[in-house]
Amino acid sequence: MIVDQRDPDDDRAILHRGERQRPAKSYWGGSLMAEAKQITAEAAFEKLNKLRIVDIRGHENYIGDMGHIPHSESLPLDILEHHTKNWNQFETLCIVCLNGERSPEAAQMLVDNGFVSVFFIEGGITAWKEKGHNLCSTDHPEHHSRIRCDIDAT
Numbered sequence: 001m002i003v004d005q006r007d008p009d010d011d012r013a014i015l016h017r018g019e020r021q022r023p024a025k026s027y028w029g030g031s032l033m034a035e036a037k038q039i040t041a042e043a044a045f046e047k048l049n050k051l052r053i054v055d056i057r058g059h060e061n062y063i064g065d066m067g068h069i070p071h072s073e074s075l076p077l078d079i080l081e082h083h084t085k086n087w088n089q090f091e092t093l094c095i096v097c098l099n100g101e102r103s104p105e106a107a108q109m110l111v112d113n114g115f116v117s118v119f120f121i122e123g124g125i126t127a128w129k130e131k132g133h134n135l136c137s138t139d140h141p142e143h144h145s146r147i148r149c150d151i152d153a154t
Contacts, residue, residue: 034111034112035108036095036104036107036108036110036111036118036119036120037107037118037119037120038104038119038120038122039094039119040121040122040123041121041122041123041127041130041133042131044094044096044119044128045128045131045133048069048070048071050092051092051093051094051119052073052091052092052093052094053071053072053073053094053096054072054073054075054093054094054096055069055072055073055074055075055096055097055125056075056076056077056080056095056096056097056102056103056106057076057097057098057125058076059074059076061098065137066098066125066129066135067125067135067136067137068125068135068136069096069125069128069133069135069136070134070135070136077097077102077106080109080110081109081110081113084110084113084115085113087115089114089115089116090116090117091117092117092119093107093110093115093117093119094118094119094120094121095110095118095119095120096121096124096125096128097120097124097125098124098125098126099123099125099126099127100120100121100122100123100124100126100127101124103120103121103124106120107119107120
C-alpha cells in the first residue's frame with residue numbers, strides 16, 4: 001500500500017514504503033496531481049519526437065485503413081497494464097484511441113500505476129486526421145507486427 005501525504009499547498013507527493021518520489025512538475029511544467037492530462041492533436045504533433053505514443057485500439061484497427069500515428073506502438077487496451085509494468089515510469093507517454101473516449105481512462109490507469117507524465121490526445125486518431133497530420137498505413141504484410149503463416153506440407 002502506498003501512503004500519499006500531501007500538503008494542500010504543495011504539488012509534490014511524498015510516497016512511503018520504498019516507492020519512488022514523484023517529481024512535482026511534468027515534462028512541460030504542468031503540475032502532477034496524480035492525473036493524466038489532455039493534449040490536443042496539434043500540441044501532440046508539435047511534441048511528437050518527445051512523446052512515446054501508445055495506440056490502444058485493437059491491432060486490426062492499428063494496421064487497418066485509418067492507419068496510425070507515425071512511430072506509435074500498438075498496445076490494445078486489454079493488455080496495456082500488463083505490458084507497461086517494466087517501462088520507465090518517468091518517460092512521457094501519450095495515449096491515443098479512435099475518438100478520445102477510451103484514452104483518458106487508459107492514461108489515468110497508467111498514472112495510477114506510477115507513471116508520472118501521461119497525456120491523452122483529445123479526439124483521438126480522428127482529431128489527428130482532421131488536423132491534416134500524417135497517418136501511417138500498413139497495407140503491406142511485411143509491416144505487420146504479427147503475421148500468421150500456415151504452410152500445408154503435401
